[in-house]
Amino acid sequence: MELRHLRYFVAVAEERHFGRAAERLHMAQPPLSQQIRQLEAELGLTLLTRTTRRVDLTPAGAAYLERAREILGAVDAAAHEAASIASGRRGRLLIGCVGSATYSLLPALARTLRAELPEVEFGFRGEMLSPDQAAALTDGTLDLGLLRPLPDSPGLSITHLRQENLLVAMPKDHRFAGRRRVRIADLDGEGLVIHAGGGRSAMNAMIQELFDSAGIRSHIAHEVAETSTLVTFVAAGLGVAIVPEPTAALAVPGVVYVPLTGTPGVELVAATRAGDESPLLTRALAILAGLSNS
Structure with a gap:
């Protein structure tokens, strides 16, 4: 038995007519009749009763039609799912x-x-x-x-x-809060709120390199794991932070963002x-x- 036998049987069962089923399947009627007889012979069952005018389902044929539809539906669904995955849509x-x-x-x-x-x-x-x-x-x-x-x-x-520019996040009452820009040298001695070091944060290493290149020492007041915590600490007056420009989208009351000049930014x-x-x-x-x- 092949899937085509099931498709042929479903077409005949739904059309209740071999001629209309053959047209639907784009095939000649004699081969269709032969395929249905082969299916019945393999099953050892009579699925259809035939007259000169119509085709009817036997009780066994009605039960077989329900299962055949389920099988064909599952096969079609599997093909659709595979095609969706292969095309990146699922x-x-x-x-x-x-x-x-x-x-x-x-x-x-x-x-x-x-x-x-x-x-x-x-x-x-x-x-x-x-x-x-x-x-x-x-x-x-x-x-x-x-x-x-x-x-x-x-x-x-x-x-x-x-490539993202760098900003300095600082408390709104910080002495640099009114500036249009800040240089890295201006942060000499400032308490920094920074992401965790020891190889745990790429930003930590980059900021340390900025201070080293400027010949000044960084003063780390607090190390944190999350950017939201970092900005919250700045709002609390616990230090300033060097952050990528998109961090400003995290609008925390009490924090001012000032551009940091003289740096290439961060990728x-x-x-x-x-x-x-x-x-x-x-x-x-x-x-x-x-x-x-x-």
């Missing part, structure tokens, strides 16, 4: 974001992905430090990461998204597992690139 994608991207890029990305790929299941992890994302990509916990470049990223494929990249050519991932990266350039 599947599951887990995405991680560093703090500033969580507040600036993630909302628009989530809305666009769900609008353009409604059959895809998305999961998002915000406020995730870059080294943690790299580890999660490697072990398969994440499929796509929005992070800062790391000095060593074996097994990852990196795509540039955008935001998309990271995936090297060799991962998933059509879904390709679609997501194209959407992400469009949002990053807008």
